[in-house]
Amino acid sequence: MKSMETKQEELRTENSNFSDQMMIPASFSMNNMFDDHMPCEIDQKGSLGFFDVQDFTSQSIFDFLHTPFPVPQSMQQPLPSPAAESSEVVNTPVTPNSSSFSSSSNEAAKTAEEEEQDQDKTKKQLKPKKKNQKRQREPRFAFMTKTEVDNLDDGYRWRKYGQKAVKNSPFPRSYYRCTNVSCGVKKRVERSSEDSSTVVTTYEGTHIHPCPITPRGSFGIMPETTTFGGSRGGGGGGGGGGTSSYIIPQVQHYQQQQRPYFHSLMTPPLMKFSTNSISNSSFHQERTFRPSSSLVRDDGLLQDMVPPQMLKDSKEDVKSVNYLLSIGMCGLTNRVIIRVLDLNYDVK
DNA sequence: CGCTTTTGACCTGCGC
DNA sequence: GCGCAGGTCAAAAGCG
Numbered sequence: 054m055k056s057m058e059t060k061q062e063e064l065r066t067e068n069s070n071f072s073d074q075m076m077i078p079a080s081f082s083m084n085n086m087f088d089d090h091m092p093c094e095i096d097q098k099g100s101l102g103f104f105d106v107q108d109f110t111s112q113s114i115f116d117f118l119h120t121p122f123p124v125p126q127s128m129q130q131p132l133p134s135p136a137a138e139s140s141e142v143v144n145t146p147v148t149p150n151s152s153s154f155s156s157s158s159n160e161a162a163k164t165a166e167e168e169e170q171d172q173d174k175t176k177k178q179l180k181p182k183k184k185n186q187k188r189q190r191e192p193r194f195a196f197m198t199k200t201e202v203d204n205l206d207d208g209y210r211w212r213k214y215g216q217k218a219v220k221n222s223p224f225p226r227s228y229y230r231c232t233n234v235s236c237g238v239k240k241r242v243e244r245s246s247e248d249s250s251t252v253v254t255t256y257e258g259t260h261i262h263p264c265p266i267t268p269r270g271s272f273g274i275m276p277e278t279t280t281f282g283g284s285r286g287g288g289g290g291g292g293g294g295g296t297s298s299y300i301i302p303q304v305q306h307y308q309q310q311q312r313p314y315f316h317s318l319m320t321p322p323l324m325k326f327s328t329n330s331i332s333n334s335s336f337h338q339e340r341t342f343r344p345s346s347s348l349v350r351d352d353g354l355l356q357d358m359v360p361p362q363m364l365k366d367s368k369e370d371v372k373s374v375n376y377l378l379s380i381g382m383c384g385l386t387n388r389v390i391i392r393v394l395d396l397n398y399d400v401k
Numbered sequence: 402c403g404c405t406t407t408t409g410a411c412c413t414g415c416g417c
Numbered sequence: 418g419c420g421c422a423g424g425t426c427a428a429a430a431g432c433g
Contacts, residue, residue, distance in 0.1 A: 213406055215425060228424070232404090241424090 195255040197245075209233075209260060211240065222246035233262045 211229035219226045224244035231238040238258035245251040 212404085214427090216407075217423065217425095220422060226423085230425095239424095 193255055193257045195253055198252045198254065199250055200252050201250070207254075209238075219243060219246070224249070231258075231260060233260070236261050 210232040212232045213227055213229050215228035216225050217228070222243070223246060226241055226243035229240045229242065236258075238256065238260050240257065241255040243253050245253055
C-alpha cells in the first residue's frame with residue numbers, strides 16, 4: 054500500500070496544478086433534460102451528457118444530495134430488478150440496479166439456474182454464463198474530477214481487485230469493489246489520457262448500505278487538499294486503511310436517524326451547474342443549480358436561501374444530484390465536480 | 402492476524 | 418473462429 058501511495062504521491066506531484074474539481078457522473082437524471090437533444094457520446098453504449106459542476110465549494114455534492122428525492126423513472130426501471138422493491142431497500146430511493154442487491158435480495162429470488170452457476174463457480178470461477186443470458190449491467194455513472202488523487206473519497210470503503218492497462222492511455226485503470234459483502238457496487242478509476250489531471254471514476258451499481266462510519270463519527274471526508282493525503286497514512290485493514298473510508302458525521306447522523314443511507318434533510322447548497330456533451334461543446338448551458346422546493350423536504354430553509362423562481366428551474370438538476378445521492382455518492386465533498394456522465398446505455 | 406494491494410492468468414464480449 | 422481489449426479472479430506479498 055505504501056508503495057502505491059508513493060506512486061500516487063508521485064503522480065500527485067506531477068500534477069500539482071489540480072483544481073480539485075470533481076466531476077459527478079450525473080447523467081441519468083438528465084433523461085428528461087437530454088433525451089431530445091443529447092447525443093450519446095461517452096460511448097456507443099450511451100452516455101447522456103454531463104453536468105459541469107463548478108463553484109463547488111465547501112459543501113459536498115453529497116450534502117445536497119441529501120434531500121429525499123424521487124428517483125428518475127429512467128433509473129427506476131432500466132433493468133429488470135427484482136430487488137428494487139425488496140423490503141430491504143425500502144426507503145431507499147432505489148436503484149435500478151439489482152446486482153447491487155445481489156447478496157440480499159437476490160438470494161431470495163435465486164433461481165435454479167443461478168444456483169447452478171454458483172456451483173459452477175466453485176469449480177471454475179469464471180465459468181461463462183448461459184449465452185442467452187447477457188450479463189446485466191448495473192447503472193453506471195462516471196465522475197470526472199480534477200484531482201491529483203486517483204481514488205476519490207466517496208465515503209465508502211473499496212477494495213481494489215484489479216488493475217489493467219488501458220489501450221491508448223499511459224495510465225492504468227483500477228477496479229474497486231465495495232468492501233461491504235452484501236454490496237456489489239464497483240467502481241473503476243482511471244486517469245484521462247488526454248488530461249492527466251482529470252480522473253474518471255465510473256461507478257457501477259448502487260450501495261445498499263449506509264456509508265461506513267469512522268469511530269466517534271469523525272469525518273472521513275476531509276477537505277480536498279487533505280482528504281487523501283491525510284487518510285492515506287492509514288493503509289490496510291482496521292479502520293479502513295488505505296481505501297476510502299471517510300465519512301461525514303453529519304451525513305451519518307441523518308442516515309442513522311432517518312434512512313439507512315443517503316438521505317438527510319440537509320439543504321442543498323446553491324450550485325452552479327452547466328451541462329454539455331463530452332465532445333460537443335456547443336451543447337453547453339449553464340444553469341444555477343438550486344434545489345426545487347418540491348424535491349426538498351426542508352422547504353422553509355431552502356426558500357430562505359433560494360428565490361422561488363430558482364427553485365422551479367432546476368428540478369432536473371436536483372433530481373440528478375439526488376440520484377447521485379441515491380446511488381451512494383455520499384462522500385464526495387469539498388471537490389468540484391466537473392462532469393457527471395450517465396453511462397446507462399440501457400436507459401436510452 | 403486481518404485486511405488490502407499487486408499482478409499474472411483467465412474469462413468474456415465484440416469486431417473482423 | 419480468431420484476436421484484441423476489457424473485466425475478474427485469486428495467490429502472494431505488504432502493511433498496521
